[in-house]
Amino acid sequence: MLNDDLKAQIQTAYRxxxxxxxxxxxxxxxxxxxxxxxxxxxVSLDEEGHRDGEAAxxxxxxxxxxxxxxxxxxxxxxxxxxLGKPLVISTATVALQEQIVLKDLPDIQRNxxxxxQFSLAxxxxxxxxxxxxxxxxxxxxxxASQQQGFAEEGFRIDVxxxxxxxxxxxxxxLASNKWDGERDSWPEALEDQDWSRLTTDHIQCTNRRCGHFxxxxxxxxxxxxxxxxxxxxxxxxxxxxxxLGGGAILPDPRDCLYVFDxxxxxxxxxxxxxxxxxxxGATADWLDQLDKNLTKLLAQHPLPGDFGRLLEQVPQxxxxxxxxxxxxxxxxxxxxxxxxxxxxSGQIRxxxxxxxxxxxxxxxxxxxxxxxxxxxxxxxxxxxVDLLKDAMDGEVSGVHQTQAEEWYPLFGAxxxxxxxxxxxxxxxxxxxxxxxxxxxxxxxxxxxxDLEVHVSPILAADxxxxxxxxxxxxxxxxxxxxxxxxxxxxxxxxxxxxxSAVCTLAPSPFRYAESGVLRVPDYGADPRDxxxxxxxxxxxxxxxxxxxxxxxxxxxxxxxxxxxYAGLPADFRERILVQGDLSKQELIRQHRARxxxxxxxxxxxxxxxxxxxxxxxxxxxxxxxxxxxxAVPDDPVEAALSEWIERNGGNPFMEIxxxxxxxxxxxxxxxxxxxxxxxxxxxxxxxxxxTQRYGKAILAALPPFRREIE
Numbered sequence: 001m002l003n004d005d006l007k008a009q010i011q012t013a014y015r016x017x018x019x020x021x022x023x024x025x026x027x028x029x030x031x032x033x034x035x036x037x038x039x040x041x042x043v044s045l046d047e048e049g050h051r052d053g054e055a056a057x058x059x060x061x062x063x064x065x066x067x068x069x070x071x072x073x074x075x076x077x078x079x080x081x082x083l084g085k086p087l088v089i090s091t092a093t094v095a096l097q098e099q100i101v102l103k104d105l106p107d108i109q110r111n112x113x114x115x116x117q118f119s120l121a122x123x124x125x126x127x128x129x130x131x132x133x134x135x136x137x138x139x140x141x142x143x144a145s146q147q148q149g150f151a152e153e154g155f156r157i158d159v160x161x162x163x164x165x166x167x168x169x170x171x172x173x174l175a176s177n178k179w180d181g182e183r184d185s186w187p188e189a190l191e192d193q194d195w196s197r198l199t200t201d202h203i204q205c206t207n208r209r210c211g212h213f214x215x216x217x218x219x220x221x222x223x224x225x226x227x228x229x230x231x232x233x234x235x236x237x238x239x240x241x242x243x244l245g246g247g248a249i250l251p252d253p254r255d256c257l258y259v260f261d262x263x264x265x266x267x268x269x270x271x272x273x274x275x276x277x278x279x280x281g282a283t284a285d286w287l288d289q290l291d292k293n294l295t296k297l298l299a300q301h302p303l304p305g306d307f308g309r310l311l312e313q314v315p316q317x318x319x320x321x322x323x324x325x326x327x328x329x330x331x332x333x334x335x336x337x338x339x340x341x342x343x344x345s346g347q348i349r350x351x352x353x354x355x356x357x358x359x360x361x362x363x364x365x366x367x368x369x370x371x372x373x374x375x376x377x378x379x380x381x382x383x384x385v386d387l388l389k390d391a392m393d394g395e396v397s398g399v400h401q402t403q404a405e406e407w408y409p410l411f412g413a414x415x416x417x418x419x420x421x422x423x424x425x426x427x428x429x430x431x432x433x434x435x436x437x438x439x440x441x442x443x444x445x446x447x448x449x450d451l452e453v454h455v456s457p458i459l460a461a462d463x464x465x466x467x468x469x470x471x472x473x474x475x476x477x478x479x480x481x482x483x484x485x486x487x488x489x490x491x492x493x494x495x496x497x498x499x500s501a502v503c504t505l506a507p508s509p510f511r512y513a514e515s516g517v518l519r520v521p522d523y524g525a526d527p528r529d530x531x532x533x534x535x536x537x538x539x540x541x542x543x544x545x546x547x548x549x550x551x552x553x554x555x556x557x558x559x560x561x562x563x564x565y566a567g568l569p570a571d572f573r574e575r576i577l578v579q580g581d582l583s584k585q586e587l588i589r590q591h592r593a594r595x596x597x598x599x600x601x602x603x604x605x606x607x608x609x610x611x612x613x614x615x616x617x618x619x620x621x622x623x624x625x626x627x628x629x630x631a632v633p634d635d636p637v638e639a640a641l642s643e644w645i646e647r648n649g650g651n652p653f654m655e656i657x658x659x660x661x662x663x664x665x666x667x668x669x670x671x672x673x674x675x676x677x678x679x680x681x682x683x684x685x686x687x688x689x690x691t692q693r694y695g696k697a698i699l700a701a702l703p704p705f706r707r708e709i710e
Contacts, residue, residue, distance in 0.1 A: 002041025020111040028506035036075035056474035063508025092262035118230035129200040130212035181217030204409035209392040263477035267494040270460035280329035321373035357438035371425035381415035440640035461496025484659035518705035538567035551622035616674035629664040
């Protein structure tokens, strides 16, 4: 299918782009263009235009500065247009999504001579629900009109004046085409709790039965992307679409040429997407409200027929289930020996994990009871939801059409919550097969003291294999950091890549040895001795960062970061911005502003600052890394995976901990050089890189900076 005409189009587009931008061709970029063209252009088609044969998947690690967005777009767009299929570009972060939509794609349109249309695809939750907006406006207007009359009788009615003004302005803006219904394009900031009243999800949406369907902003946007050549979205939305069977939000995966940029995040995103949790106290309260509110509804509305008969059963089921929920909360509390644990964002939370994912028999039996109870409630609510759908079509007696439209979102939300609890307790009560990775099962305590129960898969391989790789027309995974210890094995294992997948390295154009120095000093402190290591950092950091205008210090734990900050001299602390004190965006803005004024500025950050942070030139001329970034030992999913590997005769430290740490360290080192003109120093304060065999393997996999090892 990759004929001479398509090859010529791609070559011409690349040559035109380089000429118009006065750029020179880069070897890594040319290599990547060839690999993408080979992937998308090498798919065999059946009579209906779908992929015929094995899954078409390629992985390209494209070093920093390769220009990977240009590479996959220049090769992918001509082939996608030739096939009449969309190129779906998915990112892990909003920052890259915005860069592609606002900068990269317009730049390619202007300079490559390619004619194509692109659009940003967002989830339903980013769009206003016209039905909810209309209902909120009517409710508030009715209250406002009643307010005066009740005031004369000595009663007071509180009206949400701010809400009424907001809803009125939104309706007027929509009517005059000054607003498209997207949250992001509303001219003022909207609080999450205010916006949540105005939006819906696929469970609550009445779809074509809604009186506002023809004007629905979400469906208009969805129809629009069906005719677009390039769709930019995010991993979460792709996974959500695939979980709904594909084609619910985005085009049918069988017709999509996917590009997963920042693709190393995909396995973890898939794990979190199929994880579940519930709060024991909050759910007991919900069961209580379900009982009271539906009993009240029945008292206010005599409902004949199947609907009334089914509805009568729900409060009774909720009443019967609540004691089981409370007994389970008590039993879990008695079993849990909570220990303080640091999560991935550095927050400390009490946590208890079931080893090997094995739940004690008594708890398992109790969870089977809960599974059954929530299953019965979920089934009843689903039948009620189905009857409300029929009532909206005028096919059910006893429930008026307008009443059905009003109740449908409520019953949809109730059913979704019951089903979520049924799913959780189903996963909690299962006995995992011996030959498969177990499910991680654990508990945490919330700040309010509620007991939160979690279940999660520990590997996404089967999920991605089933829902993505074998469903897609073709898929490219790319990132600056995919390999670990110089190999693709870690990603292949975690992502469940098919055997037919092709993995390629596209080298960075940066001259690392000329542009940067990697130092490993000897301050005589073992990083495994936290107190001594922190003391050494406190003693030497002011000298390490004496000259650079902008620098970044990366820590593996919040505890050590705050310990070091507190121990530094007061005058040095004045130049430090600490992650957590401000939002990430504001912290970076203040850092840049300080450097622009000629002041020294140092960012103290955790894992989220080791990736995706772009501080070119003088904004970051020195990166200090406190320790080899081994995973937080308290992570329950990683701990369960380690146990499983060990039980199967493997070495979890060498198979998981070291490759993962290597990947994170490469990402951290990637903060130094952001352009070909950048120069600087990386200082690694962890002697294990030179004293341990695994450390030497990690060191060998780092970018080839000039080494200075004491």
